[in-house]
């Protein structure tokens with residue numbers, strides 16, 4: 001299993017790119033987050049699409065920084081080599097506010113991908129962001145046709161006077177169109193969105209990639225770790241752990257629904273209930289935490305926990321001020 005986290009600058013990049021190559025070629029479960037997804041796309045462009053010198057302008061500028069002060073760099077990157085570029089809307093200089101931050105929506109372009117299933121088959125999802133560079137939409141159709149599938153995109157939904165802009169509505173419509181001709185239809189849709197994004201001057205952002213014919217090779221531009229919780233693990237991480245422990249297919253086929261408790265404590269072969277308390281975190285109903293701390297004063301009915309096999313135990317007399325006890329029992333029949 002390989003996980004390449006986010007990061008900034010050119011340091012260690014060639015090693016990260018080698019790790020992507022290793023995971024891709026050896027069918028090792030892989031999750032690339034933010035910079036990790038950018039490295040995965042760069043590696044694929046270099047070694048599968050044979051784009052020699054493919055890189056990110058972030059790395060290239062740093063590697064050529066001596067030249068940035070006065071003399072122009074000896075050699076410019078060709079348009080095709082620019083796999084990752086500065087986001088146009090944020091390239092206004094060094095005045096701050098140059099990052100794309102916070103919660104943004106991602107539209108699934110196809111239902112034929114693992115992330116769609118892992119995210120509960122929703123048309124769009126929201127995740128939090130923190131980046132300055134992005135995959136260049138101009139190279140995306142080529143990468144997708146070669147098997148690095150851009151299955152989820154963000155279309156700019158900036159509101160003007162409370163309304164989503166007309167160009168965003170047009171892009172959303174394309175993103176939600178049903179796919180008719182299988183994989184070719186999907187590739188055409190990706191192409192159309194990338195082209196229309198340029199034409200309308202509305203951002204089309206690459207948010208999710210999945211490699212075709214690989215057990216689990218996933219990249220996300222956003223940061224799924226920001227919203228992950230023990231009883232509600234972030235789908236891309238859950239997928240990575242399921243794939244690494246050989247349980248992804250049975251999870252997707254619904255032949256086995258592992259509970260998070262089992263995933264983390266490897267109690268697959270036991271039917272003995274696991275005991276724990278539930279401590280809701282303030283102000284966020286979807287956040288939940290496992291705790292064995294009897295002194296906790298925060299109680300919850302636990303009804304909002306969608307955990308298979310979860311039962312609240314009857315409280316013994318005199319324990320009214322204690323947190324409720326829950327058990328999880330897995331049905332292994």
Ligand SMILES: NC(=O)CC[C@H](N)C(=O)O
Nearest residue numbers: 006007034035131132133
């Ligand atoms: N958070 C990150 O991994 C950032 C990735 C990359 N340095 C960018 O700014 O786009």
